[in-house]
Amino acid sequence: MSNGKITIDGQVLDIVPGKTVIQIANDAGIGVQHYCYHPGLSIAGNCRICQVEVEGWDRPQISCKLQPSDGMVVHTQSEFAKDAREGTMEMLLVNHPLDCPICDQAGECHLQDYSYEVGQGAASSPTAKTNLPKNVPFGSKIVYDAERCIKCTLCVRFCEEVTETNELAMAGRSDHEIVIMTSQGEFETPYSMNIIDLCPVGALTSRDFRFKSRLWFMDFAESVCTGCARGCNVMTGGRDGSFLRMEPRENQAVNKWWMCDAGRLGYKAANVASRLEAPLVRNADGALVQVNWERAISAAGAALKGAPGDVLIDGGATLEEMALANDLAAAMGGKAKYAAATGEGDDFLVVAEKGANAAGAELLGLPRAKKASAASVVIVERGQHITASMRDKSGAVVVFAMDGEHVPDSAQVVFPLPSSAERNGLLVNCDGIVQAISSNTAIGPNNLADPIELIEDILGELDDGYDWRGRDGVLASIRALPAFAKVDFPAGYEAAGVGAGS
Amino acid sequence: MSVPPESTASVLPQAAPPEAVAFPPKELKKECEDILSRYPTRMAACLPVLLLAQQHYGGWISPEVEAGVASYLEVSDSHIRGLLTFYAMYNTKPAGRHEVWVCRTLTCWLRGAEKLRQTALDTAGVATCGTESDDGKFLIKNMECLGLCEVAPAVFIDGQPHVNVTPEKLTELMEACD
Ligand code: SF4
Ligand code: SF4
Ligand code: FES
Ligand code: FES
Numbered sequence: 001m002s003n004g005k006i007t008i009d010g011q012v013l014d015i016v017p018g019k020t021v022i023q024i025a026n027d028a029g030i031g032v033q034h035y036c037y038h039p040g041l042s043i044a045g046n047c048r049i050c051q052v053e054v055e056g057w058d059r060p061q062i063s064c065k066l067q068p069s070d071g072m073v074v075h076t077q078s079e080f081a082k083d084a085r086e087g088t089m090e091m092l093l094v095n096h097p098l099d100c101p102i103c104d105q106a107g108e109c110h111l112q113d114y115s116y117e118v119g120q121g122a123a124s125s126p127t128a129k130t131n132l133p134k135n136v137p138f139g140s141k142i143v144y145d146a147e148r149c150i151k152c153t154l155c156v157r158f159c160e161e162v163t164e165t166n167e168l169a170m171a172g173r174s175d176h177e178i179v180i181m182t183s184q185g186e187f188e189t190p191y192s193m194n195i196i197d198l199c200p201v202g203a204l205t206s207r208d209f210r211f212k213s214r215l216w217f218m219d220f221a222e223s224v225c226t227g228c229a230r231g232c233n234v235m236t237g238g239r240d241g242s243f244l245r246m247e248p249r250e251n252q253a254v255n256k257w258w259m260c261d262a263g264r265l266g267y268k269a270a271n272v273a274s275r276l277e278a279p280l281v282r283n284a285d286g287a288l289v290q291v292n293w294e295r296a297i298s299a300a301g302a303a304l305k306g307a308p309g310d311v312l313i314d315g316g317a318t319l320e321e322m323a324l325a326n327d328l329a330a331a332m333g334g335k336a337k338y339a340a341a342t343g344e345g346d347d348f349l350v351v352a353e354k355g356a357n358a359a360g361a362e363l364l365g366l367p368r369a370k371k372a373s374a375a376s377v378v379i380v381e382r383g384q385h386i387t388a389s390m391r392d393k394s395g396a397v398v399v400f401a402m403d404g405e406h407v408p409d410s411a412q413v414v415f416p417l418p419s420s421a422e423r424n425g426l427l428v429n430c431d432g433i434v435q436a437i438s439s440n441t442a443i444g445p446n447n448l449a450d451p452i453e454l455i456e457d458i459l460g461e462l463d464d465g466y467d468w469r470g471r472d473g474v475l476a477s478i479r480a481l482p483a484f485a486k487v488d489f490p491a492g493y494e495a496a497g498v499g500a501g502s
Numbered sequence: 503m504s505v506p507p508e509s510t511a512s513v514l515p516q517a518a519p520p521e522a523v524a525f526p527p528k529e530l531k532k533e534c535e536d537i538l539s540r541y542p543t544r545m546a547a548c549l550p551v552l553l554l555a556q557q558h559y560g561g562w563i564s565p566e567v568e569a570g571v572a573s574y575l576e577v578s579d580s581h582i583r584g585l586l587t588f589y590a591m592y593n594t595k596p597a598g599r600h601e602v603w604v605c606r607t608l609t610c611w612l613r614g615a616e617k618l619r620q621t622a623l624d625t626a627g628v629a630t631c632g633t634e635s636d637d638g639k640f641l642i643k644n645m646e647c648l649g650l651c652e653v654a655p656a657v658f659i660d661g662q663p664h665v666n667v668t669p670e671k672l673t674e675l676m677e678a679c680d
Contacts, residue, residue, distance in 0.1 A: 156580070159580075160578070160580070166578035166579065166580040166581070167580070168580060169580035169581065169583045169584040169587075170584050170588075171583060171584060171587035171588075172587045172588065173587075173588045180583065180587075182578075182579050182580040182583050183519060183579075184518070184519060
């Protein structure tokens with residue numbers, strides 16, 4: 001049965017029960033400005049920027065709360081609607097400090113964006129702007145500026161409705177209304193930093209990211225957090241080799257709009273001073289010295305011919321890397337195994353399994369290394385899965401590592417490993433969902449070789465008849481495995497033999 | 503580009519969370535239950551219960567009372583804090599034995615409210631509104647329209663309205679307080 005039709009900007013659209021006008025418009029690709037509306041939170045209807053004209057009604061209506069009815073005709077771009085929004089902008093800016101030049105939100109601020117869209121809205125108030133608290137710590141990770149705040153209550157609703165920890169409240173009213181933290185010290189919720197992303201303006205900033213970089217100098221890439229097996233979808237942001245921030249990306253099947261604070265701040269591993277930037281080979285004096293890639297590859301081949309054995313791979317490595325680790329082990333007559341840490345989980349996103357691709361390793365049939373054992377090759381990413389004792393006791397001669405601190409003394413050849421923000425590939429999360437990480441070229445040392453190519457090259461050293469397959473070929477062989485027969489691959493990876501990325 | 507490490511160790515206020523009082527105390531039990539019986543949900547009873555609590559605990563709601571009321575009404579402390587700061591009639595700092603509200607909205611202001619406020623402050627011996635006088639006798643508050651514009655300027659003392667108030671009359675009224 002039809003629920004009736006609504007016309008928005010000339011498009012005739014179906015009414016969907018439970019959806020308000022802004023949602024129906026958004027679904028049809030008609031963007032309506034909004035501050036206080038968020039699909040994951042209750043509707044507050046306090047900012048008034050989403051006002052539209054409804055034919056036959058003599059007042060503008062807030063589309064975020066407006067229930068559609070059959071035959072309703074809505075205009076989002078009429079003079080009447082624009083006037084209403086312009087008036088709202090004027091009110092919102094009356095007490096706003098307009099300190100965009102020193103505000104971290106600049107460039108991704110809805111207040112800025114909508115100012116451009118609706119026009120200037122020159123202030124007609126002759127009174128001075130109010131002064132409100134600035135630089136207020138909300139826990140150790142977030143800084144609040146009450147003058148920039150537009151009192152949309154998104155942050156308060158998040159702590160009330162999503163985490164149910166109620167650390168924040170709206171205090172006071174009218175031009176002296178501010179957000180306050182009612183508990184002392186830290187947030188109780190480990191998800192507090194999501195309010196920074198929620199805040200449509202620069203009122204909540206990340207102490208970690210504050211004043212680090214202008215957004216327009218950064219590059220962004222869609223990827224996945226490897227902090228635990230949930231695999232929250234993220235956007236990585238980097239500049240000149242540094243990984244500067246990670247923010248959640250919406251995926252209703254995995255993390256909705258959120259991510260945990262620990263995962264968000266986990267990016268720092270890519271910025272350590274001891275990051276490896278070039279291949280190293282141990283010389284006659286026992287020192288690791290920098291060599292070119294060819295020398296390192298042939299040295300690795302020679303070292304492995306002399307000491308064949310198992311391959312120990314990080315639980316955060318990609319499917320492609322794990323599959324090749326399997327081939328490499330087979331070429332040496334050994335087996336590949338993976339290591340992954342376990343820890344605390346909660347009833348929201350964080351899961352106890354920390355290996356971001358532990359499920360992928362299981363699908364590939366790799367056994368899980370529970371304790372230290374011998375291996376000729378160790379591929380270690382952040383060091384939490386393949387622990388110091390596992391690395392040291394492996395006796396590995398060929399080591400792939402991000403961090404020089406993670407290289408065991410036994411290493412003869414060391415390859416620098418790009419971080420998960422610098423590689424392409426697939427991970428299988430705790431629910432069996434296959435997701436892609438993708439490389440952000442603004443992060444990490446320049447010109448690091450893709451471990452996939454390196455492992456294939458080493459395979460070529462070990463086996464004269466080795467047939468290079470490239471990422472697509474490796475993916476095709478993964479797909480051909482019975483365990484992957486029913487597995488869905490993400491966009492860009494659906495067709496057999498086609499791999500996105502390099 | 504290198505990223506400088508940042509220390510956050512010293513930025514946090516460190517204070518133990520308030521210990522909730524057991525609410526309601528015996529004396530208020532019956533009245534609280536009466537109030538609750540008039541509302542569909544416990545949350546809906548916040549405002550009258552807070553007023554009752556304020557009267558009982560010396561004219562103000564301390565963080566401990568706030569926490570006690572919150573747990574009694576099964577709402578978060580944050581919700582109560584929002585209400586206490588939104589409505590001007592609640593005090594979150596110690597209040598004097600006598601509360602003097604001086605209207606500051608347009609009509610009263612045109613009719614000399616400014617002078618009344620100064621008189622009230624001088625008589626109480628405090629510098630600003632919203633702070634209890636040193637002797638604990640008075641709390642002067644600036645209020646928005648008290649609904650008595652036709653007989654402005656208006657003042658409330660301990661909940662009792664006084665109209666057409668002059669500075670002399672206000673001094674007299676305040677001096678009559680014990
Ligand atoms: S801090 Fe940001 S999210 Fe919170 S009320 Fe203010 S503007 Fe809204
Ligand atoms: S829940 Fe797991 S995957 Fe999600 S952000 Fe946290 S650590 Fe990362
Ligand atoms: S988005 Fe509709 S009122 Fe704020
Ligand atoms: S303006 Fe003072 S009572 Fe109305």
